[in-house]
Structures are given as C-alpha cells and as structure tokens.
Amino acid sequence: MVQGISILVAVLFLAQVLFYTSKNKLQDQQALIWLVLSFSGLMLALFLPGMNTISQLLGIEYMPSLIFMLAFLIILTMLVSQTTTITKQQTQIKQIAQQLSYSMKYIDEIREEMEKGDNKSAS
Numbered sequence: 507m508v509q510g511i512s513i514l515v516a517v518l519f520l521a522q523v524l525f526y527t528s529k530n531k532l533q534d535q536q537a538l539i540w541l542v543l544s545f546s547g548l549m550l551a552l553f554l555p556g557m558n559t560i561s562q563l564l565g566i567e568y569m570p571s572l573i574f575m576l577a578f579l580i581i582l583t584m585l586v587s588q589t590t591t592i593t594k595q596q597t598q599i600k601q602i603a604q605q606l607s608y609s610m611k612y613i614d615e616i617r618e619e620m621e622k623g624d625n626k627s628a629s
Contacts, residue, residue: 513552516550519547523544557569
C-alpha cells in the first residue's frame with residue numbers, strides 16, 4: 507500500500523516537472539535537476555522494499571530515517587545551488603543598474619548640450 511502511494515506521488519511529481527518543462531517555466535539547467543530528482547524519486551518508490559536492506563547495511567535501524575536524511579541532504583544542496591544563482595543574479599542586476607544610471611546621465615548631458623545649441627541658433 508505504501509509503495510503504491512509512493513509510486514503514484516512520484517509519477518505525479520514527474521508529470522508536474524514535465525508539464526513545467528514543456529511550458530518553458532523551467533530553464534534547461536533547472537529542468538534537468540528536477541527531472542533527475544523526479545526519476546530518482548520514482549526509482550526509490552519502485553525499490554522501496556530494498557531500502558530496508560540498504561539502511562540495515564548502513565547501520566540505520568529505521569528505513570524512513572535513511573530516506574529523510576537523503577531528502578534533507580538533497581534539499582540543502584538545492585538551497586545552496588539556488589543561493590549561488592541568486593547571488594550571481596543580484597550582482598548582474600547591480601551592474602545593469604549602474605550601467606543604466608551612467609547611460610541616463612550621458613543622455614541627459616547630450617540633451618542639455620542640444621538644448622543649448624538650439625537656444626544659441628534661435629538668438
């Protein structure tokens with residue numbers, strides 16, 4: 507029963523990732539990460555009974571603890587990855603804002619020079 511529900515949830519998650527990928531709501535790099543994670547979840551659900559053996563080999567008595575630990579490590583890794591992406595984008599936004607400010611100042615200076623030239627020719 508638990509394995510059936512796990513497989514159903516994993517298939518629904520995979521379908522959701524495929525849907526978002528097909529609608530271009532995920533960038534290719536992010537889509538690849540989510541596809542790998544969803545396939546991994548599906549494989550984990552399919553081989554759930556074998557996880558007991560793996561957890562016992564690792565010295566973990568309660569198999570759901572192993573799954574929780576793996577999920578926790580995956581989430582932490584994804585958070586670090588997202589944080590580095592956000593940091594890179596913040597740096598790029600700052601640079602673009604500085605370039606825009608400089609360009610606006612330059613345009614204003616040119617506009618003032620043109621207005622001065624028009625005033626001299628009108629006199």
